Amino acid sequence: MKKTAIVLLVTFALLLTFAGPATFASHSEPAAPTHVSQERTECNEDLSGQTVTFYAFGDLSGPFAFITQPLVAGLEDAAAYFNEQEGGVCGAAIEIELGDTGGSQDRAQEFWDEFSNLDPQPEVMFMFGSADAELLRDQIAEDQIPVLLAAGSELALYGETGDEPAWTFAIIPLYTDQLGNFCDYIAENWDSFDIEGDPVIGHLSWEGAFGRSSDTEETRAYCAERGIGYAGAEYFLPTTSDVSTQLDVLIDEGANIIYTTSLASGPANVAAAIAGAELQDEVLMAGTNWALDTSVIGLAQRDADGITGTMPYLWWDELDNRGIQVISNQWAVNHFIPAGDDEEAQRNALAIRNIAYLLSFPVIDAYIELMTQAINEVGYDNLDGQAIYSILNGGFDYNAMDGVLRFRYDENTRAITNGRIGQIQFLEVEGGVQPTVAPLNDFLDLPDLRVGGEDTVE
Amino acid sequence: MAEWELFGQSFHLVVQAIINGLLLGGLYALIALGIVVINKASGVFNFAHGWMMFAGGLIFWQFYANEPSTSLVGIMILVSTLLIGSAILGLGFLRKPAPLVEDSTTGASQNGDLFHRVLIFMKRRELDPRRTAVAIAIGAALWAVLVVGLLQDSSVIVRGAAGAFIGSILIGLMIERITIRPLLGKPLLTAILMTLAIGFVLQGFTQIIWGPNDRKIDVFTAEAATSPSTGSSSSSSSYVVQIYTEDQGQRAQQTKDTVGTGTAPDYRIKTEELLGKDLRLKRFLVWGFFIAIGTFVAFTLFFRYTTLGLAMRATAENQVLAESVGLRVRLMLAVAWAIVAVMAAIAGIIQGTGGTGVAVLVVPILALRVFPAVLLGGLESITWAMVGGLVIGVVEQLTIVYLDTTAAQQMAPFVVLIIVLLIRPDGLFGQRRIDRV
């Protein structure tokens, strides 16, 4: 009896693993990769034969998985590309060390403890959760390891009062600044959207630190000054299956712009509710830069048409840029199989072609530049978090990947400060439809809407 | 009339929320039904129900949205063979089967007339030939549908449903066989913990196989709504990407993926004159509602009018007594788990056709929100579980209107639960139980 049970259990375990999607992309041989013309600082030391490790941790398997699984692929590909083509960091090869928190902040704490206690201590780390960064804010400063953060959380970057610049540096603009930029654009170009009535924003965002970061006193006042009304905010957990009722409440309050601070399934959920209610022509859907992503397109399909928001980087289809050419080529070579017949493998490759994969290249590029500058400053043997921090804090301005993303930090700036407005569009091209994020204007300096920021309205 | 208000919210909004709540409540009722049936049959409160929903939804998606996966079919065949084999051999397929020679009255058995041997064998295993035939027929029909579906591309929904039913029946039987049966007669606490363990195991398996991505079952897209019969490829268009290679430069590349048309508009009830706006009904919830009602009616009839249903009720009442009057408790348990696994799969599929798809964050937790509904009926009453589901649905949607979403999901159902516990611990409509020392 017991033996039977054991045997059954083991067979069950073994057999169930058979039941799965055939998801295996066979990798083709790399074609000739390309080289970016860099503004790279010359390196004073030769570190050939050594390795430097790029530490990153965050949610790889929880609610952010859609965004972050491609990030893993992106970081690996970017490191391989820079190692092979650009000689890594002063000749030293870059290794990627990743930690998966699964969305748990306890795990984030554990990873911080683990990585920050390594010997030698990491010079710089990469994180991508607002909540993780807020949680670890004080400890990051204490352990003196600067962190590059793929989130625009004001609390993590500037503290509770808005005037305590942290050891955290965001690779995207503050979410408040993004909304401010959006309001600037709407104030000038509202007519072009062809929607009845004056613009009124209603927030329909994820519950939690990230989702609540756009709607602040500062952004409300800033947008109000530009003649944009405010209909309130509804927050839903990522576990919500349908947001129709929440949408109804906002519409009932007069909203005709639905702004979402969420990602992947979040914007898709909102878009589906709008499409279900047949409100596409009466409501403009907008969001942070994470809403302008292929992960949203993949989930929402045509529902995503027209989502508008601030985009601080170049998009995949701007292929006249050398950096984008490299990234596109790396993706095509490593993940996309043009001749492949495997539907599932192609779908996975398309899922990888998203924001996170795109951003990992400029991030690694900026990392190399940072390390190079710091090595020139203090020498490789004395390299530590303090040295990196001085570079970042003392005014770091770098146009990564030939202009894909411009990093600009100084003693008072902890986030990207320029951006433009992008919109998800479905272009009819020969052979089918090409979903893209099209820029609607040129890069501008964003308003500074942190607590007590320069552009806040009294 | 549009400016009617109800406690500060427009009348239309409130009516819309109540309707949404009732529809959603239909889905909740279906989930509640599954939990109640398991509780009635085996006295176990099933915390793993949400994960069974999730697994069922994913299997449906696998057959619905993909080229049929041979590995999945293969494993389902293997598991069925194992289960059938173990059932026939009295669950001792590792043991040597006993010789088949003792019955001398029939005469034929000595020489091994195959038909008679099978009959005797079944008799010894207490298998009722008629009932076995029915079971075999159901299984065969499902498999046949699946095979036909695999060969024919146009009937993906049927294929998905057949696959999901077979898959979830197998999951249900496996759960019963491996984890629940060894616990017969053990304390209730152990059984509760066991369902939590089953939840963990299902979570692990589904995540390893399908990963953390949400899988959308796009039955209710605009395209499907406008042209239900034309199949898949006519109106959706290929997903084109721009790629760059050093030798060929920039070029457009067609992919195997297609760009879907997006969500179909909700059904509408013309109430513009009365309420100022039309009332909208979510497609997937409407269908979910009717499927839930259908399932509910089917099971009420099953429990009331079939011998198997009656036997299951008797078993639920008192396992020891049922066994002593010759009812086959283990069989009842197996049937109950199989039925409930199918119910869970249906609920998972319905949820998967909604906004977020079969999402790991959405589907399993749905079952937790339904627990209060189950409790309204005191864990016993199928009818009141149904009502409980509707009530919880309406309460949730009204809370969204008057408070916010978090309150609706985290607070409202459980406040209802606490109130019920305080007023009548056995559920508002449950039977009073008397414990003896």
Added chain:
Amino acid sequence: MRPSGVYDVNYVQAQSILRTRVDWFWTVAILGILLLLPQYPMGGILGIKLMSPQFLNLLTTSGILLISITGLNLLLGYTGQISLGQAAFMMVGAYTAAVIARETEVPFILSIVISALMAGVIGLFFGLSSLRVKGFYLAMATLAAQFIIPWAINTYEGDWFNLGKGNPLPVPRADILGYEITSNRQEYYLVLAFVVITAIAARNLIRSRVGRAWISIRDNDLAAEQLGINVFRYKALAFFISAVYAGIAGGLDAHVSRSVTSDSFSLEFSIEQLAMLVIGGAGFPLGPFFGVAFFKFIDRYVVDWLNEFSQDVLPDILTFLNPDYIPVGMPHLLLGILLAAFLIYEPRGIAFRWMILQAAWRLRPFSKA
């Protein structure tokens, strides 16, 4: 189970925590090791690396977990009541301690006491609503706690903390009579002290009138009532004390991790605590120790090894598997299988096996095991 020949001849002996010299020896030895371990140099002696900062952190967090599970053991193991809300009660303790540390000058020890009482009272409230019922009804009420408490804390917007919903709340370092806890090592000793105190307290409760009442309720509550035990009162007490333990653990957690967030105290964490207790052995004083040690060992070492192993091996055999997905599901799968296996084959947990092993050692060479 005691070696034969050791008899209690008076009440002092019958009630003693450590009865035999062997008990004393092991207790002192283990405590000594735990006290000295952090002093072992991180660089290692003679090339033997025993300690690392990671391992020290692991011990500290395990200690906090241990306190909470000891409380759960009193409730589940001794009183036979199930709770799915232990993490929520920890959360109450954590937020109380955080607010006290942020807003007031109340000394650290007192703040832990207040946090514990606060968690106790809230626990009692949810317990009371279900005291008339048993089994899954009880589970339901504590499940409600697991949802309502995080909701209430996240919804609160007021003077104490108002960072926006869902934001982590920073907590200052613990300060004991002007002596600030700064290093990981000091945190370890702080937690160790609390672990020892709470363990002794739990042991004391069990050997007293209260403990005997609890056990009789667990074994048969109706019979217990006939014996004149006030079942209602003792069940309530069990709930209260179990939540007090959770509160202490939560308060310590707030100070050690130096920030609190509602996400850390999820339903899954509650269930994991239950699983750890059952695997370790509910109703045995050593159960929580074994459970936490076993779970942390699996979580830290076995899962990683298994991940790497299956990522190497499985995709070659089962070509459709995506190796990226394996680490996502593996921890849950393993925990589920282990819990199920223990429930079927050894529902009394590791602690019971340990006792059998001890007995076998004493009876050697005549033992069967």
